[in-house]
Amino acid sequence: MLRRKLMGDLMEESKKDKRLKTKIENPEIIPVTSSGDISPYFKNDNQNYLQQGLSNYHLQSIKVTEHLQAISDDPVRSKCEHFQEKLNTHYLPxxxxxxxxxxxxxxxxxxxxxxxxxxxxxxxxxxxxxxxxxxxxxxxxxxxxxxxxxxxxxxxxxxxxxxxxxxxxxxxxxxxxxxxxxxxxxxxxxxxxxxxxxxxxxxxxxxxxxxxxxxxxxxxxxxxxxxxxxxxxxxxxxxxxxxxxxxxxxxxxxxxxxxxxxxxxxxxxxxxxxxxxxxxxxxxxxxxxxxxxxxxxxxxxxxxxxxxxxxxxxxxxxxxxxxxxxxxxxxxxxxxxxxx
CATH class of the missing domain: 3.40.470.10 (Uracil-DNA glycosylase-like domain)
Structure with missing residues (x-):
């Protein structure tokens, strides 16, 4: 339920801003695809890879902490203790x-x-x-x-x-x-x-x-x-x-x-x-x-x-x-x- 709500909020936000983002301007923010997949855009050391992804996906933005909080709140996915220490900080994974x-x-x-x-x-x-x-x-x-x-x-x-x-x-x-x-x-x-x-x-x-x-x-x-x-x-x-x-x-x-x-x-x-x-x-x-x-x-x-x-x-x-x-x-x- 939490993940669906998170994705619903993201889709609602995307309607307000149809522009494709061409770079990550704020290190606290990472792009997310409309399906909720954040992984293709984590290549902060490879701008070519990022730009290629931008041409194939409709991007929105979400704080990493929000995504990890969604994971930690899910009883199935709460086993990821690796992420718990990062929940209170903004970071590029x-x-x-x-x-x-x-x-x-x-x-x-x-x-x-x-x-x-x-x-x-x-x-x-x-x-x-x-x-x-x-x-x-x-x-x-x-x-x-x-x-x-x-x-x-x-x-x-x-x-x-x-x-x-x-x-x-x-x-x-x-x-x-x-x-x-x-x-x-x-x-x-x-x-x-x-x-x-x-x-x-x-x-x-x-x-x-x-x-x-x-x-x-x-x-x-x-x-x-x-x-x-x-x-x-x-x-x-x-x-x-x-x-x-x-x-x-x-x-x-x-x-x-x-x-x-x-x-x-x-x-x-x-x-x-x-x-x-x-x-x-x-x-x-x-x-x-x-x-x-x-x-x-x-x-x-x-x-x-x-x-x-x-x-x-x-x-x-x-x-x-x-x-x-x-x-x-x-x-x-x-x-x-x-x-x-």
Whole structure:
């Protein structure tokens, strides 16, 4: 209700002033799109990006504090303690703030979809119950635009579902990424996929392969994240009653599947515009096709889309994934971004 009222007030104000704003004159004020999206205009270090956005959106103005107050008053989104300390001050959000705001908004929107339709019986969103660890991941490693964006599909039960970090094998996240945070429980927990957080002793093999590979060539996480960032297209993990995974593409109800995809696609585009990568590396066939479709529909042709084999040991003929990953980086002249 509060968010609808806020948007209603904004639309009413926009009728009084039809002029497009060409710059941010007051550092306390930031532009907002008619849909309530503030993220495309946070690039205070990139005027070209801002001007491009101005030509595509009808802008209005709102104090950042008002937007964050709306978030903090919402019971679903009130978990964003990261923003609480900023509520009484005017500021231009950092890139990290923008990423977190986008995620909180997506979490909120996803709750409007009834995903519990057979065969789905359990729904996990680790970016709600493990938001604390995810926040550390963002604040620690996503403070600048990136040349390379690695994108996976959605959380795995023994990785991101436990840690809140993409491909988040608990041991790798703690030892290599140096992240450990509070992990709560999902609202309804599957007895076959218990959430133990960073205390989980079960390895996430895809995440272990991926992070150990980049550790072997980058040596430190800082060197990896200097030019790259890794995130998932969808934050939701879906499971059958026995704990077996249901991928977003396997949702049988077409309307529900489309609703989920539309929300995730919209968020995906906003993150891409925020990070401004030159290369988008799709980890797996699903996200490779999805990215091509989304970019084509939105006329994005200035980012090179590359397919990287998924590190899952379940994939056919994938025992030599490290060699495949090495070959992939070499053939696409990307190794330069991961080695001194």
């Amino acid at each position: 950092t890139l990290e703030d923008k990423m977190l705001i986008l995620q909180v908004e997506l979490n909120h929107s996803l709750r409007s979809i009834n995903l519990k339709i057979p065969p789905v019986e359990y729904i996990y969103n680790p970016l709600e119950y493990a938001f604390d660890a995810y926040k550390i991941y963002i604040l620690k490693y996503c403070s600048s635009i990136k040349k390379i964006a690695f994108v996976g599909m959605n959380p795995g039960p023994f990785g991101m579902c436990q840690t809140g970090v993409p491909f988040g094998d608990p041991k790798c996240v703690k030892e290599f990424l140096q992240i450990e945070g509070v992990v709560n429980k999902p609202e309804i927990e599957c007895p076959f996929r218990e959430i133990l957080g960073f205390n989980s002793s079960r390895r996430e093999q895809s995440g272990e392969r991926l992070w150990r590979f980049f550790q072997s060539i980058c040596h430190t996480p800082e060197f990896f994240f200097k030019n790259a960032f890794l995130f998932n297209f969808c934050p939701i993990a879906l499971m059958k009653g026995n704990g077996c995974n249901v991928t977003p593409g396997e949702i049988k109800d077409i309307k529900v599947r489309k609703s989920l995809e539309v929300l995730c696609e919209d968020w995906y585009l906003k993150v891409i515009r925020l990070l401004q990568p030159e290369y988008l590396i799709a980890i797996g066939r699903y996200i490779h096709k999805k990215t091509k479709d989304v970019f084509k529909a939105n006329h994005i042709d200035n980012i090179k889309i590359l397919y990287m084999p998924h590190p899952s040991p379940r994939a056919v003929n994938n025992t030599n994934w490290h060699e495949k990953a090495q070959t992939f980086l070499d053939e696409n002249n990307l190794m330069q971004y991961f080695r001194d």
